Amino acid sequence: MTMAAGAPGARAATATKDTSAFWNAGHRPTLIAAFLYFDLAFMVWVLLGPLAPIISKDLGLTPAQKGFMVAVPTLAGAILRLVNGLLVDRIGPKRTGAIGQVIVIAGLSFAWFFGVNSYEGTLAVGVVLGFAGASFAVALPLASRWYPPEHQGKAMGIAGMGNSGTVLASLFAPLLAKAFGWNAVLGLAVIPLAIVFVVYLVMAKDSPSQPAPKPVTAYLTVLKHQDAWWFMLFYGVTFGGFVGLSSSLSIYFTDSFGLTPVIAGYCTAACVFAGSLVRPIGGAVADTIGGIRTLTFVYALAAATLVAISLGTTSLPLALALFLLVMGTLGFGNGAVFQLVPQRFGAEIGIMTGLVGFGGGVGGFYLASSLGLAKQLTGTPQAGFLIFAVLALVALGGLTVVKSRWRATWGTGANGARV
DSSP states (O other), X not given: OOOOTTSHHHHHHHHHHHHXXXXXXXXXXXXXXXXXXXXXXXXXXTTHHHHHHHHHHHHTOOHHHHHHHHHHHHHHHHHHHHXXXXXXXXXXXXXXXXXXXXXXXXXXXXXXXXXXXXXXXXXXXXXXXXXXXXXXXXXXXXXXXXXXXXXHHHHHHHHHGGGGHHHHHHHHHXXXXXXXXXXXXXXXXXXXXXXXXXXXXXXXXXXXXXXXXXXXXXXXXXXXXXXXXXXXHHHHHHHHXXXXXXXXXXXXHHHHHOXXXXXXXXXXXXXXXXXXXXXXXXXXXXXXXXXXXXXXXXXXXXXXXXXXXXXXXXXXXXXXHHHHHHHHHXXXXXXXXXXXXXXXXXXXXXXXHHHHHHHHHHHHHHHXXXXXXXXXXXXXXXXXXXXXXXXXXXXXXXHHHHHHHHXXXXXXXXXXXXX
8 A cells, every 4th residue: 555645654754764865965974073073162162151240250341341352252253264264175174173173272271271360361362262163164064065955954054053062151161160260161171172173083074075276366256246245144143143142141141130150151051052953953944945935034033033132121031032032043044044055155165154154253243242332331232132133134135135036046946955
């Protein structure tokens, strides 16, 4: 007897077949290594965020200084993603990732050994942590180049789910700082980083489709394509919102609700986990219904939620629910953006990952620093949330402008991919 195509058993069999096809399509050890590398790199990239309430009290920082301190790693990571994007296409993602990990491990070891005792010192640490944030431009092409177009959303989503490392920072950094002091946390972070570095060297492998090196100027030709700028804007909102909030929520919860750094870390971890968990789901949904349709929903819901947050509330449960919703929405959008990028710029995925990641980092820097500045100027960070809601609407408008052209040109659904 033949099973009906729409029957539950048939759908389950199809899902199992699709999952099997995905895992057999690429290089599983590299995908796992990319995730672990990205996960631990993100853990330390936002390390100053959950430590900010403790550091600011210890060093007597103003709200603007707190906001800038947690934003510096984001900006440094954005700039260094451009460098990594170039290196990935010239020397390969594995070697580029190894260099970045050595710099971060050495920098944190130096900071822990000699100690950080000033605001300027925290900014210097932030620059070092930027090398960890630049891992984005390595981990995603490292995984992506192993997978065909129809599996790009899933592969990029799984590798990109490494942004869940921010959960680890939010959960454990305040606890360790309370027990050993915040300077000691910088040294303790080196331990898992070193372990993952060894795993990465053993498991990661560059794809056979690694492109031949080109002159540096050749990589910058992608900036002549307006689509590159659109992708930078789109990711500047989704990822920028995600990482900006990841770095700032501990400060927000302690300042607005009087929570201890540890409890604020728990609240932040819950929000970050929501955004990280749904990233691969966003990529998978975009594979199914198209990235454009997925992002349309994302920007509309993110803008509405940010407006609600900007109105302010004295209820911690309500505030937490709104941040859970907006972080989940932005994380979903992160997966959708990178379902589209490899379809448009498959041959330049290394430099495009760097450029798009740069846009995301700039968005995160803006949000984190603007929240601190708004707090200092107006006594509340609410204006910063409202302005970012407007940016989400700008992205929605931009998506509306380009979607017809994209679908009529490169977005033809070739090889099973959808836009």
